[in-house]
Amino acid sequence: MLSFIYAAGGPATISPPTLIIDIALMAMLVVVAFAIVRMRSLFAIVMLQGVYSLMCAAWFVTLDAVDVAFTEAAVGAGISTVLMLSAMLLTDRQSAPVGAKKSLGPLLVCVLAGAAMFYAIPDMPAYGDANSPANTGPGMEYMTAAVTDVEIPNIVTAVLASYRGYDTMAETVVIFMAGLGVLLLLGLNGNAGFWQAKVQGQNIFSLTAPRTRILTSTEDKPETEPPAPDEAAPPKPKPKRKPAAAKKRAAKKPAAKKTAAKKPAAKKTGGKGSAS
Amino acid sequence: MNSHLILRTVSKFLIPLIVVYGLYVHFHGDFGPGGGFQAGVIVAAAVVLYALIFGIDACKVAVPPSWIRIGMTVGVMLFAGTGVVTWLLGGAFFDYDVLKYDPDHPAGQHLGIICVELGVLFTVATVMVAIFYAFGSRTPDISDEDW
Structure with a gap:
């Protein structure tokens, strides 16, 4: 998959150290994913999911998506690990082994989904392609306008809070609703408050x-x-x-x-x- | 978890730093990576770390559950309130330029973004703590064999 993307992107856009780090992170992600699939101890699985998120965050940093990496590290590796941990403590410590017959269907789904992804890879724009839709459409207009318009160095924050303020307000309301739902259903003491x-x-x-x-x-x-x-x-x-x-x-x-x-x-x- | 002296000492030192780092991520969000959402999650992570080390009952004394209801409401009101203030000052909803006039630099934009992101910080941090409290209160304490 990597060779596909990088071959199309051309050698000029990626320096060899970045390439080595990318390949190493990807290899570690695959190893951790297989470890998660093979493990039975739910505690270890929860911890490995945190490790997976953290490595994803490191990979986002090499892709220059620092804000996404930040969110991934804080939410994926931090909060959701703890939430999964507390959910695990309410259920069991070990997952029951699944028979070969039962895992045949999920395996088929995984193989088909993976094949579909590989089929879609050639349609993706090359890494760092200046003519890709992301680099030519409205995104670029924001990039050029924000420098003189709002003068905020971090374009992500400028788009999030200034240009798309309505969206972010609705997002905050969504988070508020999520908290409200949790409070109404579970309460803060595990049972509607009292x-x-x-x-x-x-x-x-x-x-x-x-x-x-x-x-x-x-x-x-x-x-x-x-x-x-x-x-x-x-x-x-x-x-x-x-x-x-x-x-x-x-x-x-x-x-x-x-x-x-x-x-x-x-x-x-x-x-x-x-x-x- | 009374036996983990090193964990307790280190986290006592780390938790204030985590909160300060969260505030840095928020107030520096328009110059560097980060913003209200990430800052809120980092602040919530500090609370969760406190609960993991010192127990959820001690954590509920430090961060009372009543703060959660207030915090998440204040966050949404702060966000929407910034829009209302720009409205009252004669601009459009979320037109931050009217907040502070500066002829050579759009200072109102920085002010407005800090205000709305502060609202996001409040809501995200308190909702994360709420979800953790809701699940964590149902959970039996983790025994040392499980770690």
Whole structure:
């Protein structure tokens, strides 16, 4: 793929050091991608996705797209890694192996999509081509106008905030809506901001959602119910826990219940079980 | 995570620097790479780092969740408000030139861009922290074996 682009672009536009760095980064991206596909530990996969994003950012820098690289490094390697990590902690630590029969369909899709991309490569303008649509159309008009018009050295910021101010305002509103949706659906404490339940006619109310309890096995659930965590302790007298209440909470957080047992927590519940 | 003395010491030193770097990315956004969005994500990353090292409960004391609702609203209002101000000053919506008149340099453009990008910074930073709080609060603490 690289040879295609660079051969068409001509040797004059790319210096050999850049070419070497590009090829090295691309090779590392391929290696990391294969590692992600082959791995089973979700924690390692999340971390490798961050590595992938960071190398993408480095590659964008060699392409002189510094603003894109900045965003990729901050969002891709920083925030989304943490979000994936917290999502992973709610589910499982290992991904189940997929059989050969089941992976046949996705493999076909990947091969077809890859073939389509290779088919499209000759239609792409050469790297650094002065006559490409990106370098001749309205983009160039902004580039020439911004120097005398708004006198802002960073064209990206000038286009983003000044020429396309309406678009950026709508983008900000979109981010605002995303935050609003998260707040309405999940709340800041994991459950719409506060937690409440009606057990035996009594309202239990707490400012925070009860923490996920980790059980060693599903049989532990009905009898050896450990006391609720402190955050869930209601200001009102605590009613006796009934299986119905436990079931209600289990239905509320089905994914969290399935969390694989961790060692300290397992010891805790184990000790409780033997004591009772 | 009380045993990680090195992590805690280093991040105590790094977190203020990350926030200052985020502000640099914002205020220098019209000269160098970056802008409100990147700055917002960097500031949010500092908050997330604090939560990862010191725990999410300590982080909620340092950055209360009530700031999130205020911050994301203030961001959008700051952005749209800049447009309204240009409107009131007699220009078109987002016509920053009317903000500050300078005969030989469009200083209003710089002022307007800083203002709207500040709005983007507020919204992006608080929404990122909101998403992290929403997911992180549901998550059990990471035990040392998992790292």
